[in-house]
Amino acid sequence: MVRFKNRYITVEIMASDIPELKPLSLKSKIFHDTVLNKIQQLHGDFGSAAVRTGFLTKYCNENTRIAIIRVRHGPHHFVTSALPFITKIGKLDIRLKTLHVSATLKHSFKFIQKHQRAYLDKMWSKLKTEEEQKMLEAAVMDFTKTDVAINIENIS
Template sequence: MVRFKHRYITVEIASPLVPDSKPLNLRPKIFHDSVLNKIQQLHGDFGIASIRNGFLTKYCNETTRIALIRARHGPHRFVTSSLPFITKIDKLDVRLNTLHVGATLKHSFKFIQKHQRAYLDSMWSKLKTDEERKQLEMAVMDFKKTDVAINIENIA
């Protein structure tokens, strides 16, 4: 039995047209397909074939604009080299910044939690009521925003 190593790539999605206080209308499936299309465009069939097995969008939070991608170790370099070239996701102008590349999901989520806590602290000063603050905290610290359907399709 062979053990496959994975890398988890934490990506920040920056959109200059949408203010920071509003969430992006971004589904993990659309994000996933945009990354695959750019890898196809830049690295061709070899790039797609090397990352296809084990490539998943694990997490996508529209409020904090953070996404987590899983790729196999080695071909993850195709993914990380393609991310800066993605300028459009669906009809939205974006810029993708790679924040962290980790070996385990646990450390990637620790990094995301620390990053989102800093985001939450900066946004709290702009909110007026405690109700708005609680809603923002629930949205920011929600780690269950994963589209399971696309992951099941890609595992099989």
């Protein structure tokens, strides 16, 4: 039996048109298809075929604008090389920034937790009431939009 290694690519979606506090209207299926189309455009049939097996968008948070892509080890280089060339998802003008590449989903979530905690610290100074701060924290630290159920408290 052969064990397949995966890589989890954590990506930040930056949209200059939409303010930071407003969530993006972005579905993981549209994001997934856009990445595959760009890989097809840049790397042709070979790159597309290599990536398709095991390619999945595991997590896409519209509030924090962070997504996690799962791809097999090896063809993950096709994905990481194609991400900077994606400038439009649906009708949104965006830029993608690769934040982290890890071997496990657990390490990706650890990285996201640290990244989002820093984001919260930066955004809390802009909010006026404590209620707004709690609502922002609930939205940012929401990891339930994943296909895999992971208890975040056990990670720390």
